Amino acid sequence: HLSKLPNIETTIFTVMSGLANKHQAINLSQGFPNFKSDQKLIDLVSKAMNSGYNQYALMPGNMELREAIAKKFDLLYGSSYHPDSEITITAGATQAIYDVISAFVRQDDEVIIFKPAYDCYEPSVRINGGKPVSIQLEAPNYQVILNEVKQKITAKTKMIIVNTPHNPSGTIFSEADMLQLQELTKNTNIIVLSDEVYEHIVFDGEKHQSVCLFPDLKSRSFITASFGKTFHNTGWKTGYCCGPKALMEEFRKIHQFNVFSVNHPVQKGLADYMQDPNTYLELSEFFQEKRDLFLSLIKDSRFKFKPSQGTYFQVLNYSEITQEYDVDYAKKLTIDYGLASIPLSVFNDNQLDNKVLRFCFAKTDDTLKKAAIVLNRL
Numbered sequence: 001h002l003s004k005l006p007n008i009e010t011t012i013f014t015v016m017s018g019l020a021n022k023h024q025a026i027n028l029s030q031g032f033p034n035f036k037s038d039q040k041l042i043d044l045v046s047k048a049m050n051s052g053y054n055q056y057a058l059m060p061g062n063m064e065l066r067e068a069i070a071k072k073f074d075l076l077y078g079s080s081y082h083p084d085s086e087i088t089i090t091a092g093a094t095q096a097i098y099d100v101i102s103a104f105v106r107q108d109d110e111v112i113i114f115k116p117a118y119d120c121y122e123p124s125v126r127i128n129g130g131k132p133v134s135i136q137l138e139a140p141n142y143q144v145i146l147n148e149v150k151q152k153i154t155a156k157t158k159m160i161i162v163n164t165p166h167n168p169s170g171t172i173f174s175e176a177d178m179l180q181l182q183e184l185t186k187n188t189n190i191i192v193l194s195d196e197v198y199e200h201i202v203f204d205g206e207k208h209q210s211v212c213l214f215p216d217l218k219s220r221s222f223i224t225a226s227f228g229k230t231f232h233n234t235g236w237k238t239g240y241c242c243g244p245k246a247l248m249e250e251f252r253k254i255h256q257f258n259v260f261s262v263n264h265p266v267q268k269g270l271a272d273y274m275q276d277p278n279t280y281l282e283l284s285e286f287f288q289e290k291r292d293l294f295l296s297l298i299k300d301s302r303f304k305f306k307p308s309q310g311t312y313f314q315v316l317n318y319s320e321i322t323q324e325y326d327v328d329y330a331k332k333l334t335i336d337y338g339l340a341s342i343p344l345s346v347f348n349d350n351q352l353d354n355k356v357l358r359f360c361f362a363k364t365d366d367t368l369k370k371a372a373i374v375l376n377r378l
């Protein structure tokens, strides 16, 4: 057998965006904005290129950017990460996630993953010889039942991956959830990988519950994050990882041979841009308006939904319209109705199908209005 990942196919994001392009459909599938980054940020990156930031950055990343991130953690969460030893800049969150898993997961180690799950976790575990252990969250609330987690923890559990705000469901962890997670992993060597790429997109006045707010949990956790999600430039593929010094040392052993360092002018531009905290503090309000517009436009449709609590995704249940398999229905909507979305079953074990599609609302109001016209026809 040549393949190390025989069961892995092309990602649903590539499939659905490809289909949307082929059929010139409105693309609410793959998660990316269809509007520009702030011109000021683009100018700062150009300025960095023009003023000599064109050679390798330091292996863990541009120091000014690491300092800006440390300042953000202090400001938002009153939590300190040392820029020297506890923060590393990565090629998007995807690379950070891969490095965390590669640095710690050995043959036959178990990694607990909540389903539906973002698609890069499981292959990264498998390629390192680990065994993904799934916990299925039930639609429509996708509530984590920590008693179930307790039952899945064994002597081989090396890691638990959590993701709040959650892609694809748009749910968030509460403070009580985090306290329970802290309690469950207390006095264990389990590492928590907390994927917080949507930390700045939380709605209705709720607060993002970062692992760093819970000191004992923080002591065994990594946070992964993505500037693409925060500053509307997913194509720049820049993110970061933070974690306690001893864990970060291990992370960097992988990082330095995986990528060594990442795009330097982008890092310098981001560092200058983040000097103004409003650049990320206004994001929840910005996306809440988009969510509210989208939901008000489809309130009389036959789709059932609970408003997304965070991320820029809204899941819609179509069971009143048809009982078709969600992958087939998503393809049909793209090809016959000109609207692309993501079927949730691909993020579940055994293609568990709850008749739910995910729609990305990081789009101009005009695009959302056009999409709503289609949804109201169904």
Ligand code: PMP
Pocket (backbone or CB within 6 Å): 031, 091, 092, 093, 094, 095, 118, 163, 167, 195, 197, 225, 226, 227, 228, 229, 234, 237, 238, 239
């Ligand atoms: N985790 C989650 C939950 C995501 O939604 C994404 C991107 N959509 C990533 C990780 C990867 O982020 P990046 O594009 O920075 O690699």
Ligand code: GLN
Pocket (backbone or CB within 6 Å): 011, 013, 014, 029, 030, 031, 032, 167
């Ligand atoms: N994270 C984005 C999403 O959930 C897509 C990332 C990708 O295309 N791999 O849609």
